[in-house]
Amino acid sequence: MSEAHLPQRAQLRLQASWQRSQDYGVSVEEVDPLFAGTFDDESLFFECGREALAGLLVSLPGEPVSLMLTDPDGLVLSRVSGDPSLLRALDAVHLAPGFAYAERTVGTNGLGLALADRSPTLVRSAEHYALSLRGYTCAAVPVLDPATGRVEGCINLTTWSEQGGELLLALAQSAASTTSALMVARSSGGRSRPPARGHVFRVEAPRLEPGSGTVDALSPPWQDALAEAAGAARLGRGVVAVGETGAGRSTLLAQALRRVHPRGRVLAASPPAPQDSEAWLGLWTPELGKPDTAVLLRDADQLPTWVAEHVRDLVLRARVRAAATGAGSPTFALTSAGLDTLPAALVGLADAVVVVPPLRDRADDVMPLARHAARRARGREVAFTPSAENALRSCGWPGNVGQLIEEATRVATRTDVVDVRHLSADVLSGSTRRLSRIEAFERDEIVRVLARGGVSVQEAAAELGMSRATVYRKLAQYDIHLPRAGR
Structure with missing residues (x-):
């Protein structure tokens, strides 16, 4: 790949992507994506993203650029362009609605790398892993849910390889920002997301x-x-x-x-x-x-x-x-x-x-999995304090690895050093019975106060408006496990 013009970080990202593509066993000759089936076309992200792309297309009449919307797994949801010849060429490499274009299926490409690294990405012709994609330049930007920070999908712009790339990336970033702004506006207006029609399968x-x-x-x-x-x-x-x-x-x-x-x-x-x-x-x-x-x-x-x-x-x-x-x-x-x-x-x-x-019978797997999930979520190594490690290893994990991955991903988006105060009450509580909303709120408040560190039970009781004996009783009732608190 051509590297002279690339900043060092971009070079490293591309090199890592090429290595992953090789490890996946992706063909270097041509892409072989999978047709992924149905998808949810009534989500807030799909609605706002399609509107943003339609607005951008108006400003690019007749330009050889294809504007696409994908889901978090690289499935192309929609595609528009004012250049029919470009659309026909993209059909030939299956860069079309219904096909999954994730990095693991087609190798290094703009939208696949943007989703893998959760970062705006420009992949020029020779930087693609598959030879059949080297006639194109792709710019892609992930779109995050404004409320949760979760990746909702990606804006991808593709043009011929001889076209400029920096402008393409700027346009993709503009469309992604417009999509996020529309999602914020419609979410704050109290508009709930419609449920998906049927089950989305892949x-x-x-x-x-x-x-x-x-x-x-x-x-x-x-x-x-x-x-x-x-x-x-x-x-x-x-x-x-x-x-x-x-x-x-x-x-x-x-x-x-x-x-x-x-x-x-x-x-x-x-x-x-x-x-x-x-x-x-x-x-x-x-x-x-x-x-x-x-x-x-x-x-x-x-x-x-x-x-x-x-x-x-x-x-x-x-x-x-x-x-x-x-x-x-x-x-x-x-x-x-x-x-x-x-x-x-x-x-x-x-x-x-x-x-x-189950994960509760594999306590030695908890921290390797937690570090792996945290690193993928944050894009770099995340440290865990000894008290956080003890709490994670002591949890019964009724939701198994899925619950652990969700917890590690959540805390990793907030800090580079995870302490027990960052962990959710579900992790610090061993209660297996279903709690009422009032009980769950009470448990969460007790955990929030005591997990700050340096707070004695007497001080926590005063802040919570409880007696010291009641706090101890509630700790036992909800089976809350925290690092040793001051007496």
Whole structure:
């Protein structure tokens, strides 16, 4: 790639992206994105982003620029341009609505890198990973939810490679700012976001597989389950990972399948709403049985009976074809809460059952996962004080890894050094019963006051308007665990 004109930070970002693209096994010849299916076209972000792009398009009559809106995973939601020839060229490389253009599927590109780094990004022709994209220059800017700071999606502008890039990036930043301003205005006006129509489903490459920055060097229970799954997959056996929701079933299988197919594709399909079942089957089943593709079916216990039966028939036919041609057995894996919850049609495909332990039984995994999530959220290393580490390790994590990732991501957006005072009351409280709104408020206030540090129970009682004995009783009632407070 051409680097002479790039600032050092931009060079490092591009180099890191190229390395990740290579680790993902992305083709350097041409892009092969996945068609992702339905999406929510009634969200506040989609409405405001489309309006911002329409306004920008008016100021660019006939210019060879395509303006796009994507979701947080790189799925192209809308695309407009005043240049039909550019649109036809973009269709040829699948940079079109309905296709996922994340970094992991097509390699280094503007919108993929902008979403990966949560930063405005300009990728010129030769800086693209895939050769088929080197005829374009792309500028992309993430759009954050003004209320939560969560990435809602991305504004992406693409033009021919010979066009200027700096102006393109400025235009993308302007459209992103307009989108955010519209979201703020409409949110403050009391307008609630309409619910999505049906379930938004995707067929995608799993996010937490080796090469994407995941953590696989975890505790012995995780390593044992991972080795078991990889061993079964290597023998061509159908593998089902069972365990609690959020324990990491899909992640474990994705890591196992990546061990077996280090340069192949690992596709993951999550159950759709019943009305989307036929379209969903059409998206991923053509990939079944391809020698360089492994298929992971998430939450298979949520499939309707007729869909499960159809999946079974497809897998069995793929196995028969493979046996007749001497090819390897199709690599197929699925996740479920338990073997007893699988639809009867799929039980016969589960040649090997791997149990994924919940996070509460893997305390040694808590801090590696927390640091990983915090680093991804903040873009740099985040430190944890000993008291914060103790609190995180002591938590029972009823929501498993998903809850831990959410907590670590939340605190990492606020500080470079996480202390116990930054942690939520849910982490510091061991109560497993459902609290009323009043109880939850009371618990949160007690945690807020005592977590400041240097506050004695007597001082906390005075601030909370309680007696010292009541504070102690409430600490026991809500099972609140804090660093040793002054008496």
